[in-house]
Amino acid sequence: MGETTQMAASEDDILSRAEAWTREGRKVAVATVIETWGSAPRPVGSHLVIDDEGNFLGSVSGGCVEGAVVTDALDVIATGKPRTLSFGVADETAWNAGLSCGGQIRIYVEPVT
Amino acid sequence: MKLSVLAALNAERAARRTAVLVTELASGRQRLVKAADFDADPLADALAAQVASRKSGVVAVGGNDYFLSVAVPPVKAVAIGAVHISQALAPMARLAGIDLTIVDPRTAFASKSRFPDVTVLAEWPDVALPRIGLDGHSALIALTHDPKIDDPAIAAGLSAGCFYVGALGSRKTHARRVERLAAAGFGEADIARIRAPVGLDIGAVSPAEIAVSILAEIIAAQHKKPARPVAA
Missing domain, CATH: 3.40.50.720 (NAD(P)-binding Rossmann-like Domain)
Incomplete structure (x- = not known):
């Protein structure tokens, strides 16, 4: 495996990194797309792996809601309790994260323990 | 996710074997089901259907929602x-x-x-x-x-x-x-x-x-x- 593979980060690589990061002593959370409705940027089963310093790998929305997921993941790492997040259309009048493509996604965020 | 479960899942993926990670969404309870154990699993039918489609998804069985994360060998x-x-x-x-x-x-x-x-x-x-x-x-x-x-x-x-x-x-x-x-x-x-x-x-x-x-x-x-x- 070369640098290219690490940069590319297929779903397999992402879960392998989650394991490697945990073994290095980092605290890690795994976010997974569990349901999508309508036009969604990433398919069910896509992962985002987050460590306790906010480093992340992979994607659950191609960039639209990763910021919000990372924030929640840090909370999940701190509390040790999994949670489910839902995102819909971005509300331009509020500072909420959302999907500009009009779809809806549900994301399960869990700590690696 | 327990590190042991994550490691077992990664081992199945690396060996190019089919496996499904079952998560009960309400409780967070999880188990990894390897291909050889599909038939004996309480969710056998749902596992078979999900693996046949090669896609992960949520299924409702007996009033509980489960997320079935499907790992199939790459094409x-x-x-x-x-x-x-x-x-x-x-x-x-x-x-x-x-x-x-x-x-x-x-x-x-x-x-x-x-x-x-x-x-x-x-x-x-x-x-x-x-x-x-x-x-x-x-x-x-x-x-x-x-x-x-x-x-x-x-x-x-x-x-x-x-x-x-x-x-x-x-x-x-x-x-x-x-x-x-x-x-x-x-x-x-x-x-x-x-x-x-x-x-x-x-x-x-x-x-x-x-x-x-x-x-x-x-x-x-x-x-x-x-x-x-x-x-x-």
Whole structure:
């Protein structure tokens, strides 16, 4: 495996990194797309792996809601309790994260323990 | 997710075995079910349906929602010919999550230095392909321009029911290939499954561009069924 593979980060690589990061002593959370409705940027089963310093790998929305997921993941790492997040259309009048493509996604965020 | 469960899941993925991670969403309770244990599992029917679709998803059973995260082996592709196009195709296929093997009996072509990051077998297709094990989740791409090497591989790909069989060559080259395959006993329907000229028509010229067009055609065949009407 070369640098290219690490940069590319297929779903397999992402879960392998989650394991490697945990073994290095980092605290890690795994976010997974569990349901999508309508036009969604990433398919069910896509992962985002987050460590306790906010480093992340992979994607659950191609960039639209990763910021919000990372924030929640840090909370999940701190509390040790999994949670489910839902995102819909971005509300331009509020500072909420959302999907500009009009779809809806549900994301399960869990700590690696 | 317990680290032990994550490690076991990664081990199944690395060994290219099918497994499903079952998460009860309300409680967070989790278990990894390996292929051998599907039938005995309380969610056996749901597991079978989800694995058949190769997709992860939420199922409701007995008033509980479960997320079934499906790990299936990656799609296998075999390129016949350790040629310039294959050199471009190898890193692209890896990025797309396709497990590519290159087969070429000509050892000058099939050298490790030309293909540092991909499995290259310096063997005839008749020897290499049975070992690789082509099936309905495999793609076969014949790129040598040499009928002695390409034809047996194409025949093997058709017989194994590969979801994609592509062959490089002009229309004239392909017409002669069709005659040989027909003489070897392949019917019209089988022969019509060969994508030739290989790759989507994007006006590709360079080896890298041709590799893009081939990879795009494989992806289309994988996700859109039927991939495209049989062209004349």
